Amino acid sequence: MLIRAEESALVVIDMQERLVPAMQAPARTIANTRRLLQSAHCTGVPALLTEQYPQGLGATVPEIKKVAGPAPILPKMHFSCMEDPGFAEAFRALDRQQAVLAGMEAHICVVQTAEGLVEEGHDVFVVSDATASRTLESEHACLERLRASGVTVVTTEMVIFEWLGRAGTAEFKELLPLIK
Template identity: 50%
Template sequence: MAHRISATNSLLFVIDVQEKLAPAMSNGETAIANNAKLLQAANLLEVPSLVSEQYPQGIGHSVKALSNLIDETCVFEKMTFSCMGEGAIQQRLAQSGRHQLIVGGMETHVCVLQTVLDLLDEGYQVFVVADAVASRTMDNKELALARMRQCGAQIVSTEMVLFEWLGRAGTDQFKQVLPLIK
């Protein structure tokens, strides 16, 4: 198992960054901004993405800051807290052939945590982007990050993901992604 994140072997997974949920998050704006950076870079570097929406009829769809960056064919509605409770999501992950999952979203201690634990159980290598996840309280976020780390997830930052996806400076891709970092 590789320890570095690879653009050719990873998939970006954005969990439940939704209109009615986001305003209640502690540091939610930061998480939204970093998910936007990850989605933009994934689009530029041809890293596939998958987006979940928990009960969108009640919680709304993905926030506007992200919706224009998301291919609607990559959006999956769910009712289970863990994304792995939805067969369509499991099927899309399996079809992708990707084994490294880069995870951001809301809430860290509920849907993100349960999804990550299930992904680890399924044998995926999981990288949780600490500055791209949020909960209503920082205590819940920190407890969830600690638990995910104890269970085998790697905790990373947005910039760590971007630079590992790139791998080197001086390329056209680097020049395209650099504005997201500055």
């Protein structure tokens, strides 16, 4: 199944000041999430960002906040975004069948959010190179579980090129520097 811009929403989960430094490959995760947010904006894909218990874990890191544009940043206490009434309402209001997920921690908030979205009948894509945990073992276990649940594991470039759909467009030319 292709990831289509007109059917997708991007969800960036808990990329916060006190979480990011503890993750595996934080620079890669931030760089790819930035690329996803820029691509979403260019292709008309709405985005939602979350912050888990921001009083304790801090705000979204500035590198992500800078490119989030008009995307709302929603605080939450539940590990699954879909268990949080504010997020669930905001996501449902987007009226999108596909959810593209990136963020932290893969084996906690990302996996629980993905499972909640699958339970509601959404097509879920987790971006492996824009998702992280504190240990590689947790990341691998998360990806195995997601695949077993019918979630599709993808990469940043897969998402960008599927949102674009073809070369030669104004959007393709605008995003080309991000993928070179």
